[in-house]
Amino acid sequence: xxxxxxxxxxxxxxxxxxxxxxxxxxxxxxxxxxxxxxxxxxxxxxxxxxxxxxxxxxxxxxxxxxxxxxxxxxxxxxxxxxxxxxxxxxxxxxxxxxxxxxxxxxxxxxxxxxxxxxxxxxxxxxxxxxxxxxxxxxxxxxxxxxxxxxxxxxxxxxxxxxxxxxxxxxxxxxxxxxxxxxxxxxxxxxxxxxxxxxxxxxxxxxxxxxxxxxxxxxxxxxxxxxxxxxxxxxxxxxxx
Numbered sequence: 751x752x753x754x755x756x757x758x759x760x761x762x763x764x765x766x767x768x769x770x771x772x773x774x775x776x777x778x779x780x781x782x783x784x785x786x787x788x789x790x791x792x793x794x795x796x797x798x799x800x801x802x803x804x805x806x807x808x809x810x811x812x813x814x815x816x817x818x819x820x821x822x823x824x825x826x827x828x829x830x831x832x833x834x835x836x837x838x839x840x841x842x843x844x845x846x847x848x849x850x851x852x853x854x855x856x857x858x859x860x861x862x863x864x865x866x867x868x869x870x871x872x873x874x875x876x877x878x879x880x881x882x883x884x885x886x887x888x889x890x891x892x893x894x895x896x897x898x899x900x901x902x903x904x905x906x907x908x909x910x911x912x913x914x915x916x917x918x919x920x921x922x923x924x925x926x927x928x929x930x931x932x933x934x935x936x937x938x939x940x941x942x943x944x945x946x947x948x949x950x951x952x953x954x955x956x957x958x959x960x961x962x963x964x965x966x967x968x969x970x971x972x973x974x975x976x977x978x979x980x981x982x983x984x985x986x987x988x989x990x
Contacts, residue, residue, distance in 0.1 A: 753781055756790070763794045771805050772797060833863055835870045837880040841891040851899060855912060865912075866895065874920035877927070890926065897922050 751759075757780055761769050772780065787793040831848045834840050843851075843866070852862040870891065871880050879886065898919040902910065947960040 753784065756784060757781070760784075760790055760794055760797075764797075768798075768801055771801060771808065774808050775804065831863070833866055835867060835880070835891075838870060838886055838891070840888075841870070841886075842888045843892050843895060847892070847896055847899070851895065854899070854902070855915075869895070869916070869919055873916055874923050876920075877924075879923060882927075884927075884930070894919065894922055894926060 757777070760780075761772060764772060783793065783797070787796060830845060831843045832840055833843065848862060848866075851857070851866070852859065855865070857865060872878055898915065901918045901922070902915050905914065948956060949958045949960065951957050
């Protein structure tokens with residue numbers, strides 16, 4: 751008896767609704783179960799016990815599929831995608847650019863948003879954007895992504911992967927920081943040590959120490975011009 755013939759014998763033991771649920775699992779999963787259990791009667795009993803759980807699993811998958819379709823429909827109906835980046839703020843990416851980005855790596859809508867967010871938070875590794883105090887408007891942020899996509903598309907297929915995309919993005923960030931020059935500001939917090947007042951009596955004995963109520967804290971601004979790096983150095987830092 752072939753696998754298909756045995757499967758038909760097993761499925762014939764279920765009513766139409768139950769059979770529909772089992773067939774929705776797919777033949778590959780049913781064949782795998784047949785490999786595990788060689789006794790038809792035991793396998794049928796096991797499947798009958800599992801039917802409620804299988805039905806629930808299929809319903810959950812259907813719900814997730816509907817949510818994803820809804821997201822796709824939603825994204826097609828809006829003009830721009832708005833993404834909030836920690837310490838930078840809200841950036842806006844045009845719908846067609848965002849869809850192209852997702853298509854390049856087969857990202858879902860949600861995953862695409864997470865990946866764009868991580869680009870602006872964690873890269874470049876040498877100087878992440880959120881580590882510096884810089885005003886990055888929506889246009890600059892979007893063009894960083896657009897330039898990276900354009901540079902990535904013209905690469906040979908053998909060089910195309912997410913790590914390479916991150917490396918190109920980092921290179922473009924360094925180029926952008928070089929154009930803004932001393933607008934990149936690192937904040938250094940400096941704590942002034944307490945300067946207590948020591949009080950002595952007429953015999954020269956220390957009677958009390960008066961301390962300042964609060965520590966004084968001030969900020970020192972250090973202006974830095976980012977150092978341009980070569981493509982070889984960038985690959986060593988980002989793609990290793």
